[in-house]
Amino acid sequence: MNGITRLYAENDVLANNNVDFEVLENEIHAVVGENGAGKTTLMKILYGLERADSGNIVFKGKEVSIHSPLDAGRLGIGMVHQHFCLIPEFTIAENVVLGIEPLKRKFFFDSERAVKNVREVNEQYGFQIDPALRVSQLTVGQMQLVEIIKILYRKADLLIFDEPTSVLTEQQINRLFSTLRKLIKIGKTIIIITHKLNEVKEISDRVTVMRKGRVVAVKKTAEIDERELSRLMVGKRVIFQFERDPMPPGGVVIELKDVTLREKGQERPLLDKVNMQIHSGEIVGVAGVGGNGLGELEDVISGLREVSGGVILHNAEDITRLSSLSLRERGLAYVPQDRLFRGSSLQSTVSENMIISNHHLFLKGGVFKKKEVQAFTDELTQHFSIDGDTKALIATLSGGNIQKVILARELATRSDFFVFSEPSWGLDVACSEFIYSKILEIRKQGVAVLLISSNLDEIQGLADTIVVMYRGRVVCSFPNTRDLSRELIGEYMLGLRDDYQKIS
Amino acid sequence: MSENGFSLPLIHNTVGIMTPFLLAATGGLFTELTGMLNIALEGLMLIGAFFSVVFAAATGSLFLGILLGIISSMLVALLFGSISLYLKANIFISGLATNLLAAGLTVVLSFQLFGSKGVIRFENISKLPELRIPFLQKVPLLGDLLIGHNILVYLSWLCIILAAVVIYRTPFGLRIRGTGLSSPTITSLGLSPTGYRLKAILISGFTCGLAGAVLTLNLGAFVPNITSGRGWIALVVIYLGNKTPLGIVIASFVFGFAESISNYAQGAINIPADFILAFPYMITVSAMILYSVWRHYREYGK
Numbered sequence: 001m002n003g004i005t006r007l008y009a010e011n012d013v014l015a016n017n018n019v020d021f022e023v024l025e026n027e028i029h030a031v032v033g034e035n036g037a038g039k040t041t042l043m044k045i046l047y048g049l050e051r052a053d054s055g056n057i058v059f060k061g062k063e064v065s066i067h068s069p070l071d072a073g074r075l076g077i078g079m080v081h082q083h084f085c086l087i088p089e090f091t092i093a094e095n096v097v098l099g100i101e102p103l104k105r106k107f108f109f110d111s112e113r114a115v116k117n118v119r120e121v122n123e124q125y126g127f128q129i130d131p132a133l134r135v136s137q138l139t140v141g142q143m144q145l146v147e148i149i150k151i152l153y154r155k156a157d158l159l160i161f162d163e164p165t166s167v168l169t170e171q172q173i174n175r176l177f178s179t180l181r182k183l184i185k186i187g188k189t190i191i192i193i194t195h196k197l198n199e200v201k202e203i204s205d206r207v208t209v210m211r212k213g214r215v216v217a218v219k220k221t222a223e224i225d226e227r228e229l230s231r232l233m234v235g236k237r238v239i240f241q242f243e244r245d246p247m248p249p250g251g252v253v254i255e256l257k258d259v260t261l262r263e264k265g266q267e268r269p270l271l272d273k274v275n276m277q278i279h280s281g282e283i284v285g286v287a288g289v290g291g292n293g294l295g296e297l298e299d300v301i302s303g304l305r306e307v308s309g310g311v312i313l314h315n316a317e318d319i320t321r322l323s324s325l326s327l328r329e330r331g332l333a334y335v336p337q338d339r340l341f342r343g344s345s346l347q348s349t350v351s352e353n354m355i356i357s358n359h360h361l362f363l364k365g366g367v368f369k370k371k372e373v374q375a376f377t378d379e380l381t382q383h384f385s386i387d388g389d390t391k392a393l394i395a396t397l398s399g400g401n402i403q404k405v406i407l408a409r410e411l412a413t414r415s416d417f418f419v420f421s422e423p424s425w426g427l428d429v430a431c432s433e434f435i436y437s438k439i440l441e442i443r444k445q446g447v448a449v450l451l452i453s454s455n456l457d458e459i460q461g462l463a464d465t466i467v468v469m470y471r472g473r474v475v476c477s478f479p480n481t482r483d484l485s486r487e488l489i490g491e492y493m494l495g496l497r498d499d500y501q502k503i504s
Numbered sequence: 505m506s507e508n509g510f511s512l513p514l515i516h517n518t519v520g521i522m523t524p525f526l527l528a529a530t531g532g533l534f535t536e537l538t539g540m541l542n543i544a545l546e547g548l549m550l551i552g553a554f555f556s557v558v559f560a561a562a563t564g565s566l567f568l569g570i571l572l573g574i575i576s577s578m579l580v581a582l583l584f585g586s587i588s589l590y591l592k593a594n595i596f597i598s599g600l601a602t603n604l605l606a607a608g609l610t611v612v613l614s615f616q617l618f619g620s621k622g623v624i625r626f627e628n629i630s631k632l633p634e635l636r637i638p639f640l641q642k643v644p645l646l647g648d649l650l651i652g653h654n655i656l657v658y659l660s661w662l663c664i665i666l667a668a669v670v671i672y673r674t675p676f677g678l679r680i681r682g683t684g685l686s687s688p689t690i691t692s693l694g695l696s697p698t699g700y701r702l703k704a705i706l707i708s709g710f711t712c713g714l715a716g717a718v719l720t721l722n723l724g725a726f727v728p729n730i731t732s733g734r735g736w737i738a739l740v741v742i743y744l745g746n747k748t749p750l751g752i753v754i755a756s757f758v759f760g761f762a763e764s765i766s767n768y769a770q771g772a773i774n775i776p777a778d779f780i781l782a783f784p785y786m787i788t789v790s791a792m793i794l795y796s797v798w799r800h801y802r803e804y805g806k
Contacts, residue, residue: 085693087681090678099683109675
């Protein structure tokens with residue numbers, strides 16, 4: 001009656017730190033922020049997929065407790081996840097009614113009525129899709145529509161969209177936005193999580209900006225421009241003060257020429273003619289917002305994904321099609337973003353993880369020389385101050401210590417080219433700084449370093465050259481100097497500028 | 505009616521012999537559709553076989569025997585399901601344990617109760633009633649093959665028809681299939697995949713109990729390991745039947761046929777008995793190989 005949908009979630013962990021969040025009825029409210037700012041967590045709490053440690057939620061003037069998606073559904077809150085929750089083998093109608101199926105004679109599933117009901121929803125909202133189709137036949141945009149129909153069928157008034165445009169093409173995005181406008185017209189309320197600022201401007205009435213688990217601003221979209229938003233998102237932060245001794249540029253160790261990666265069914269290449277040179281003793285920092293090609297660059301350069309076009313040169317030799325094993329033999333070391341599955345074997349001990357890449361050095365007649373393995377492990381453990389039992393499974397270690405084990409292992413190999421992807425993600429300050437000092441140490445030894453990171457602090461603190469990627473393209477490349485402004489990089493990252501002239 | 509002296513009884517036999525396969529596979533279909541490899545079919549069947557004949561002898565009633573056999577099998581299924589689903593044991597290991605438990609338990613109990621680890625005959629058990637259902641007799645061509653079987657054969661047909669209806673025509677079936685295809689989706693709707701898996705396991709306990717009863721009540725005796733791999737073959741039947749009720753009927757028939765040939769050949773053809781007895785299993789292995797080759801070509805062959 002008072003017409004206000006009010007949410008208040010408070011959480012002591014970093015994901016959401018004492019967050020106040022408010023959505024008015026019948027508005028499109030955008031939640032923006034960098035990766036890990038806590039947007040998705042906040043929405044999952046609202047949808048009952050996660051629980052807040054403290055704080056409360058007020059919905060339509062009444063305090064409510066939401067323990068599960070069922071509770072949320074009863075209140076009229078629905079969520080479209082970033083990754084669809086659909087069963088491809090089922091028809092649209094079956095997917096939509098699953099869980100609240102219409103019955104005939106109290107026992108049988110009434111598939112005709114299911115189709116009819118979904119058709120009614122379609123007519124009501126002006127969607128044009130045949131409910132009898134199988135979901136596996138649909139395009140990504142249509143699948144999203146099915147998710148929307150699913151929550152509308154459940155009579156949701158508040159619809160949450162978690163990065164709905166990340167998987168869509170330009171046309172599909174337009175169609176989605178016109179759907180959203182239609183929903184607003186008939187009185188629904190919408191929350192949309194995104195980190196694309198042009199979309200915020202285009203679709204939302206108000207916007208909440210989150211950074212590091214906190215809300216830093218709540219504004220009317222009309223009263224704020226994209227530059228201001230980007231400044232709020234990225235924030236002004238202390239740049240790590242590291243001594244980066246000037247290094248005379250060495251020879252080119254790694255060169256990427258027009259590296260392109262395409263995926264079936266995607267119009268836009270994931271990597272679009274990426275050109276890059278990494279010299280000996282140089283740290284090239286690649287910055288970008290998630291979903292703009294950073295992860296793909298990591299995969300391609302570490303040999304885990306085959307490029308669709310272009311060449312990668314290592315010391316002027318073509319290594320484009322080499323397997324990751326031959327890349328390692330040539331001197332690639334790699335600290336992946338995914339440290340739990342790609343970076344380590346969770347079912348193995350710390351010491352096994354340490355020797356996994358060069359175990360042949362410890363073999364005698366096909367059997368490990370136990371003492372030497374132990375000596376090697378102990379040395380690394382001490383040198384990297386790793387906290388944990390080397391005979392225990394690596395899964396028992398904390399994230400920071402796991403990362404140190406991976407780093408120790410990679411550093412123990414003789415390499416001239418190092419790839420780091422999000423090396424400090426989720427780690428505390430002390431641990432991050434330790435890793436940074438190691439990165440600078442190998443730079444001093446003349447190793448070429450590729451640092452892929454969505455953390456601008458890290459890039460600005462460490463890199464000699466800053467490269468920004470947006471939509472799979474390199475949109476700018478600067479030498480890193482103290483007077484290079486964070487805002488400028490931020491604008492490139494968010495695609496607000498495309499005025500960079502390639503200097504070759 | 506038939507000019508060929510041996511084929512008609514052979515096929516008539518097959519219809520009877522396929523029943524344990526059909527029943528076990530019917531229940532196994534449910535667990536398979538929820539995405540579990542239920543290797544406990546064998547053990548559940550053995551439990552059903554033992555307890556149904558023991559209770560039938562003790563109570564003097566076939567009906568009570570069958571009922572209690574089914575209940576025993578379902579109780580063991582409940583144990584197996586709880587350990588796998590709630591205590592999160594690896595389902596393959598707990599299934600294997602169920603099979604070992606069934607094999608051990610039946611022998612120990614038969615020794616304790618009857619003082620023998622071997623074949624136990626129950627003289628006081630009446631034969632399973634044979635039915636002549638008039639309308640089945642009128643089915644063209646097949647009529648003679650469909651009549652004159654014992655009551656459990658007809659019950660197995662009822663089970664598979666019921667299973668088909670439940671799987672394809674009820675919300676429960678939709679959710680069972682959904683659980684196997686994408687359990688996160690089921691979770692996201694606030695439903696419990698674990699709940700559907702447990703129900704599926706209980707259903708498999710029900711049909712396996714019945715399947716076991718078919719084996720022992722036909723004989724009027726319990727033989728240690730009387731199931732002799734039929735539960736495993738039922739698992740193969742599910743895959744060969746492409747996880748559909750109709751497919752399962754056809755695949756069960758194939759294995760039933762193999763077994764009845766093997767039975768027939770023991771008396772009629774001069775081949776070593778071991779070889780003849782191995783025939784159904786050889787059929788299993790070759791069917792499995794052919795099936796996976798066929799699957800491979802269908803998926804990657806283009």
